[in-house]
Amino acid sequence: MNLIKLLSPRLANQIAAGEVVERPASVVKEVLENSLDAGATKLDIDVDNGGIKRIRVRDNGCGIGKDDLPLALSRHATSKIYDLDDLEAVATLGFRGEALASISSVARLALTSNTQASGQGWQACAEGRDMETEVAPAAHPQGTTVEVRDLFFNTPARRKFLRTEKTEFNRIDDVVKRISLSRFDVGVTLNHNQRAIYNMRAADSQAERERRVAQVCGPAFMQNALHIDIERAGLRLWGWVALPAFSRSQADLQYFYVNGRSIRDKLVTHAVRQAYQDILYHGRHPAFVLYLELDPAVVDVNVHPTKHEVRFRDGRLVHDFLFRSLHHALADVKPADQMPSSQ
Numbered sequence: 001m002n003l004i005k006l007l008s009p010r011l012a013n014q015i016a017a018g019e020v021v022e023r024p025a026s027v028v029k030e031v032l033e034n035s036l037d038a039g040a041t042k043l044d045i046d047v048d049n050g051g052i053k054r055i056r057v058r059d060n061g062c063g064i065g066k067d068d069l070p071l072a073l074s075r076h077a078t079s080k081i082y083d084l085d086d087l088e089a090v091a092t093l094g095f096r097g098e099a100l101a102s103i104s105s106v107a108r109l110a111l112t113s114n115t116q117a118s119g120q121g122w123q124a125c126a127e128g129r130d131m132e133t134e135v136a137p138a139a140h141p142q143g144t145t146v147e148v149r150d151l152f153f154n155t156p157a158r159r160k161f162l163r164t165e166k167t168e169f170n171r172i173d174d175v176v177k178r179i180s181l182s183r184f185d186v187g188v189t190l191n192h193n194q195r196a197i198y199n200m201r202a203a204d205s206q207a208e209r210e211r212r213v214a215q216v217c218g219p220a221f222m223q224n225a226l227h228i229d230i231e232r233a234g235l236r237l238w239g240w241v242a243l244p245a246f247s248r249s250q251a252d253l254q255y256f257y258v259n260g261r262s263i264r265d266k267l268v269t270h271a272v273r274q275a276y277q278d279i280l281y282h283g284r285h286p287a288f289v290l291y292l293e294l295d296p297a298v299v300d301v302n303v304h305p306t307k308h309e310v311r312f313r314d315g316r317l318v319h320d321f322l323f324r325s326l327h328h329a330l331a332d333v334k335p336a337d338q339m340p341s342s343q
């Protein structure tokens with residue numbers, strides 16, 4: 001008698017969903033990343049009840065063809081990489097082909113899309129069942145709308161871990177902020193329970209970019225920020241770092257991007273801390289919006305399913321570059337000589 005059996009696709013997806021889909025904010029992150037990968041320049045996000053009840057993202061990207069719609073919902077199906085070489089230097093935010101399959105295994109998902117070639121919209125729906133997706137005609141302009149309702153409706157154990165609507169919405173807000181600072185050239189709107197939270201137009205000029213940073217990080221950050229742009233040996237670091245007069249009691253205003261991907265990384269945090277060491281009071285945290293650009297081949301983004309972490313091929317080189325660049329930029333700045341005025 002065989003004791004070992006293959007998991008059903010549904011159960012396999014639900015297990016994978018445990019890694020990728022932790023809460024409504026993770027759905028928003030995955031769906032927005034797909035829109036950016038599709039070349040969208042406009043992201044319209046509507047969420048209800050902290051995203052628990054409904055998340056809808058509409059983009060104006062390349063769209064998904066009729067025949068690709070069921071595939072988009074299948075696990076390990078992606079249009080972004082085809083072989084190992086692609087993975088070694090992946091330029092898109094997604095590549096695992098898991099997000100939509102995972103989401104549709106734990107929620108009610110409707111994927112509506114229209115490509116330039118088809119000239120007609122199509123919709124595929126999946127409701128936490130095995131992957132026999134039906135595709136029906138639907139009106140839609142070029143681009144894609146993903147609607148996710150009733151997250152974890154079929155996985156009560158997961159649903160129990162959801163927090164209040166307010167908390168879940170705050171997480172979504174954080175994801176949207178991170179995304180909107182990753183791509184100034186993309187317009188972003190966010191509504192919660194039909195109330196407008198953001199309406200950010202694509203920012204072309206430096207002044208418009210700074211306006212967006214001020215909107216996301218608050219005007220006080222921008223007033224106290226130093227703009228930097230440093231390039232050396234194939235590495236570029238640019239963005240805004242707050243002067244010591246604007247420090248935080250928590251590490252809550254720290255945005256760091258590696259090749260456009262928002263990440264949290266120990267090595268990065270350490271390098272930044274060190275650069276601020278002599279000019280910040282003990283227990284205070286620096287605020288920054290920083291972009292590191294380097295050859296995609298020297299950084300591995302396939303470390304964790306949520307892709308929040310990266311691995312640098314030469315960690316010491318990156319650490320050194322970050323520390324020196326920031327240290328140099330902050331060199332003329334005197335230590336905070338008054339009690340910090342910010343929170």
Ligand code: ADP
Pocket residue numbers: 030034035038059061062063064071072073077078079080093094095096097098099100101143144
């Ligand atoms: P991945 O992003 O890793 O490829 P996903 O499950 O997130 O996996 O998406 C599967 C596929 O569906 C993508 O590779 C892409 O071809 C397609 N897709 C998903 N969302 C969009 C979108 N908004 N616009 C165009 N294509 C999309």
Ligand code: MG
Pocket residue numbers: 030033034093094095097099100
């Ligand atoms: Mg994806």
